[in-house]
Amino acid sequence: MRAVDIIRKKRNGHALEPAEIAAMVAGIASGEVADYQWSALLMAIVWRGMDASETAALTDAMIRSGTIVDLSSIAGVKVDKHSTGGVGDKTSIILAPIAAAAGVPVPMVSGRGLGHTGGTLDKLESIPGFRVDLDLARYREVLARCNLVMIGQTAEIAPADKYLYAMRDATATVESIPLIAASIMSKKLAEGIDGLVLDVKTGNGAFMERLDDSRALATAMCEIGAGLGKAIVALITRMDQPLGRAAGNAVEIAESIECLRGEGPEDLVDLSVELAAEMVVLGGVAGSLDEARAVCRRTIADGTALAAFARLIEAQGGDPRVVDDLDRLPSPRTRVDIESPRDGFVRSLAARPVGHATMLLGAGRARMDSRIDHAVGVLLHRKEGDRVVRGEPLCTLLVNDEARLAEATAIIRDAYAISDAPAPARPLILERIAAGPGPRQAPVARPSSHDVS
Amino acid sequence: MRAVDIIRKKRNGHALEPAEIAAMVAGIASGEVADYQWSALLMAIVWRGMDASETAALTDAMIRSGTIVDLSSIAGVKVDKHSTGGVGDKTSIILAPIAAAAGVPVPMVSGRGLGHTGGTLDKLESIPGFRVDLDLARYREVLARCNLVMIGQTAEIAPADKYLYAMRDATATVESIPLIAASIMSKKLAEGIDGLVLDVKTGNGAFMERLDDSRALATAMCEIGAGLGKAIVALITRMDQPLGRAAGNAVEIAESIECLRGEGPEDLVDLSVELAAEMVVLGGVAGSLDEARAVCRRTIADGTALAAFARLIEAQGGDPRVVDDLDRLPSPRTRVDIESPRDGFVRSLAARPVGHATMLLGAGRARMDSRIDHAVGVLLHRKEGDRVVRGEPLCTLLVNDEARLAEATAIIRDAYAISDAPAPARPLILERIAAGPGPRQAPVARPSSHDVS
Numbered sequence: 001m002r003a004v005d006i007i008r009k010k011r012n013g014h015a016l017e018p019a020e021i022a023a024m025v026a027g028i029a030s031g032e033v034a035d036y037q038w039s040a041l042l043m044a045i046v047w048r049g050m051d052a053s054e055t056a057a058l059t060d061a062m063i064r065s066g067t068i069v070d071l072s073s074i075a076g077v078k079v080d081k082h083s084t085g086g087v088g089d090k091t092s093i094i095l096a097p098i099a100a101a102a103g104v105p106v107p108m109v110s111g112r113g114l115g116h117t118g119g120t121l122d123k124l125e126s127i128p129g130f131r132v133d134l135d136l137a138r139y140r141e142v143l144a145r146c147n148l149v150m151i152g153q154t155a156e157i158a159p160a161d162k163y164l165y166a167m168r169d170a171t172a173t174v175e176s177i178p179l180i181a182a183s184i185m186s187k188k189l190a191e192g193i194d195g196l197v198l199d200v201k202t203g204n205g206a207f208m209e210r211l212d213d214s215r216a217l218a219t220a221m222c223e224i225g226a227g228l229g230k231a232i233v234a235l236i237t238r239m240d241q242p243l244g245r246a247a248g249n250a251v252e253i254a255e256s257i258e259c260l261r262g263e264g265p266e267d268l269v270d271l272s273v274e275l276a277a278e279m280v281v282l283g284g285v286a287g288s289l290d291e292a293r294a295v296c297r298r299t300i301a302d303g304t305a306l307a308a309f310a311r312l313i314e315a316q317g318g319d320p321r322v323v324d325d326l327d328r329l330p331s332p333r334t335r336v337d338i339e340s341p342r343d344g345f346v347r348s349l350a351a352r353p354v355g356h357a358t359m360l361l362g363a364g365r366a367r368m369d370s371r372i373d374h375a376v377g378v379l380l381h382r383k384e385g386d387r388v389v390r391g392e393p394l395c396t397l398l399v400n401d402e403a404r405l406a407e408a409t410a411i412i413r414d415a416y417a418i419s420d421a422p423a424p425a426r427p428l429i430l431e432r433i434a435a436g437p438g439p440r441q442a443p444v445a446r447p448s449s450h451d452v453s
Numbered sequence: 454m455r456a457v458d459i460i461r462k463k464r465n466g467h468a469l470e471p472a473e474i475a476a477m478v479a480g481i482a483s484g485e486v487a488d489y490q491w492s493a494l495l496m497a498i499v500w501r502g503m504d505a506s507e508t509a510a511l512t513d514a515m516i517r518s519g520t521i522v523d524l525s526s527i528a529g530v531k532v533d534k535h536s537t538g539g540v541g542d543k544t545s546i547i548l549a550p551i552a553a554a555a556g557v558p559v560p561m562v563s564g565r566g567l568g569h570t571g572g573t574l575d576k577l578e579s580i581p582g583f584r585v586d587l588d589l590a591r592y593r594e595v596l597a598r599c600n601l602v603m604i605g606q607t608a609e610i611a612p613a614d615k616y617l618y619a620m621r622d623a624t625a626t627v628e629s630i631p632l633i634a635a636s637i638m639s640k641k642l643a644e645g646i647d648g649l650v651l652d653v654k655t656g657n658g659a660f661m662e663r664l665d666d667s668r669a670l671a672t673a674m675c676e677i678g679a680g681l682g683k684a685i686v687a688l689i690t691r692m693d694q695p696l697g698r699a700a701g702n703a704v705e706i707a708e709s710i711e712c713l714r715g716e717g718p719e720d721l722v723d724l725s726v727e728l729a730a731e732m733v734v735l736g737g738v739a740g741s742l743d744e745a746r747a748v749c750r751r752t753i754a755d756g757t758a759l760a761a762f763a764r765l766i767e768a769q770g771g772d773p774r775v776v777d778d779l780d781r782l783p784s785p786r787t788r789v790d791i792e793s794p795r796d797g798f799v800r801s802l803a804a805r806p807v808g809h810a811t812m813l814l815g816a817g818r819a820r821m822d823s824r825i826d827h828a829v830g831v832l833l834h835r836k837e838g839d840r841v842v843r844g845e846p847l848c849t850l851l852v853n854d855e856a857r858l859a860e861a862t863a864i865i866r867d868a869y870a871i872s873d874a875p876a877p878a879r880p881l882i883l884e885r886i887a888a889g890p891g892p893r894q895a896p897v898a899r900p901s902s903h904d905v906s
Binding site: 003004005007008011034035036037038039040042043044046047167169170171172173 | 456457458460461464487488489490491492493495496497499500620622623624625626
């Protein structure tokens with residue numbers, strides 16, 4: 001089985017056998033497949049695509065390239081959540097303590113932000129002392145103690161995915177649904193989880209802007225999970241405007257804590273609870289989504305979710321007092337309001353430019369090696385549907401370095417579209433796809449539906 | 454200008470700017486473009502293609518990656534010939550002395566054989582002592598002395614092409630007309646030539662089996678040459694059966710010498726004279742193809758072409774006595790006849806299996822590092838249209854190592870199709886394409902025509 005023949009087969013539009021895909025992935029570590037051969041195959045995959053069986057085989061081979069974490073010593077159905085990334089999306093930080101407090105073990109492995117999207121790890125690191133670089137032994141320990149752990153991808157998990165991810169970034173082969181699906185799922189399924197809830201974003205602030213693409217990605221990930229015997233639920237959610245009212249790092253931790261206190265903005269709380277409820281059902285703690293939603297809201301009302309978050313912070317080396325005192329989080333030197341130029345209603349607030357401006361202020365990365373300023377970001381006082389009055393602030397920029405302030409200000413000003421009449425409210429959750437053997441005995445692949453919103 | 458952005462542009466189907474292509478080629482030597490980036494771009498080019506302007510820019514950049522040989526100290530219009538490769542195709546060895554004897558300086562840089570096709574360098578090396586690895590100084594000297602020189606590609610000529618050629622071979626990105634055209638033309642145009650005659654093969658024994666593809670390749674090469682101010686003529690010729698009656702190395706040199714003595718088979722002599730005549734017209738020695746054909750046939754009749762070949766052999770270290778005594782060439786231990794199974798006529802004699810069998814006998818290479826046995830090969834006594842009698846030899850295998858003799862015999866036996874009635878004769882030269890400023894003031898791009906056969 002020669003690499004060049006496998007590349008030619010895909011170039012000619014044929015489906016590869018699982019053994020061929022396994023040989024290509026094994027060839028990364030053994031050195032039998034050259035990097036220039038893999039990149040040629042990646043471009044051929046972008047061109048020709050991969051079917052469900054090929055995508056599953058690639059995922060499986062990438063999982064086997066490293067350690068598959070054994071969490072069998074920890075009781076319960078382990079469930080994680082993954083988002084394809086958006087602006088102001090801090091749901092992981094809210095829902096993980098909720099699900100853990102509800103009784104579902106949550107072993108969460110997250111990523112960092114790049115471009116206009118933020119990353120859970122960067123946000124967590126704005127908590128003084130918080131460490132995300134635990135090794136796998138410590139990962140297991142914290143999970144056993146807190147029913148919850150939040151770390152970054154370790155070197156042992158899916159090293160072939162790390163290699164291919166970096167190569168795709170340098171060869172313009174990122175934009176391929178099967179490659180994206182296999183990359184996400186290989187990392188998640190190597191963590192030792194039993195179930196996974198996916199938040200697949202769609203819209204101008206999402207990686208996938210078109211609903212069709214988002215649906216195809218969600219379906220591909222559900223098929224991979226089902227094929228490997230895991231229970232998967234994907235919600236396709238709108239990412240046309242930022243989620244919640246905060247975009248940045250410390251400012252998003254503060255907003256997450258407010259949500260866990262029962263004081264968060266409605267869109268963010270509702271989506272966090274919905275995703276947590278899916279986890280609670282997959283985890284076998286509740287028999288229906290309605291029951292699960294009630295369980296989740298109760299963990300907020302009775303303070304157990306906030307307490308779970310405080311315990312997690314302490315276990316991972318952070319200062320748990322931040323949950324009671326938000327002033328312990330880093331704060332910026334300057335706050336700059338952007339005022340509304342007129343009376344009216346916010347017709348739209350484009351997520352991507354808000355994310356871009358936040359990055360320019362220093363809260364995100366233009367490149368993987370950029371440094372982050374945890375204190376800066378944006379607070380959005382007005383969002384879609386809100387009434388605005390000329391001269392009143394639309395939002396506040398949290399600023400340390402004024403070098404790119406003017407540029408960021410202009411971008412955010414343009415992100416707001418203001419009209420005379422309010423636009424009709426749009427649902428946040430657009431579709432739901434479920435697959436795999438769940439505790440609820442869900443059918444293997446249910447058609448997507450609009451019945452959850 | 455980042456490599457990843459250039460790759461993405463081609464991936465998305467857009468034409469690259471000359472500066473972008475130049476940057477990618479320059480990045481090979483500087484190390485600024487990683488090999489895995491180039492291979493991804495190659496696959497994107499196989500997918501999306503390149504237009505004439507891009508192909509010219511790639512050729513130009515590859516030429517500039519090395520030395521452009523300066524032959525201005527040598528008088529006359531220097532003309533070379535290139536074939537896309539076939540079975541039994543030894544026309545270069547015949548036409549080069551003819552054109553040189555006719556007064557056209559012929560600086561010829563050739564390649565080696567791979568797979569079912571032979572290579573001019575391998576054939577020449579079957580002449581005892583003949584060296585093809587001259588450096589550029591010696592190349593100029595021999596050309597000045599003999600009006601002819603025949604060497605292999607040196608390290609100084611188009612090193613970027615060498616790099617990309619090896620990479621294409623390992624990444625299934627060989628099959629792309631713009632990449633093939635740019636590779637051939639960069640090597641040829643760096644040699645210091647003024648004009649070039651191309652023999653683009655078509656049919657089962659050719660790299661391009663379909664006439665459409667061969668025409669597209671010929672057109673692409675003519676456009677490149679014309680764009681860089683060179684006079685180019687391409688003949689598209691049929692490679693359905695082997696050319697001449699010999700396939701191998703020494704056996705092809707012997708047949709070439711027979712042609713130069715005026716004793717060669719008609720198809721081979723006619724094509725060699727036709728290609729040489731094109732060179733003689735491009736070289737400004739004759740004003741018309743008819744006149745040029747007469748000039749070329751005269752160099753055979755008066756022995757000046759054979760004398761030119763003998764001078765060349767001596768100048769490149771070989772034994773010139775081979776032109777008078779073919780027994781000085783290496784000969785095989787065994788000769789094995791393959792007899793006709795029935796009476797009738799050869800309806801077809803497939804070139805590719807004959808080439809494959811010749812390779813199995815040791816005359817060719819399965820891989821670039823295979824060793825060649827110069828003495829072995831095949832002599833074809835019967836070809837398309839010939840009458841055959843049951844039990845009389847169709848061909849003779851020239852054998853040293855009998856390890857794969859049975860396999861080679863079976864393959865050649867199957868290559869012959871014998872029918873009751875003779876098939877109609879088919880022309881060898883199918884089309885002619887000319888481009889660029891020739892001494893005949895040919896229009897820049899003449900439409901292909903069937904008027905030459």
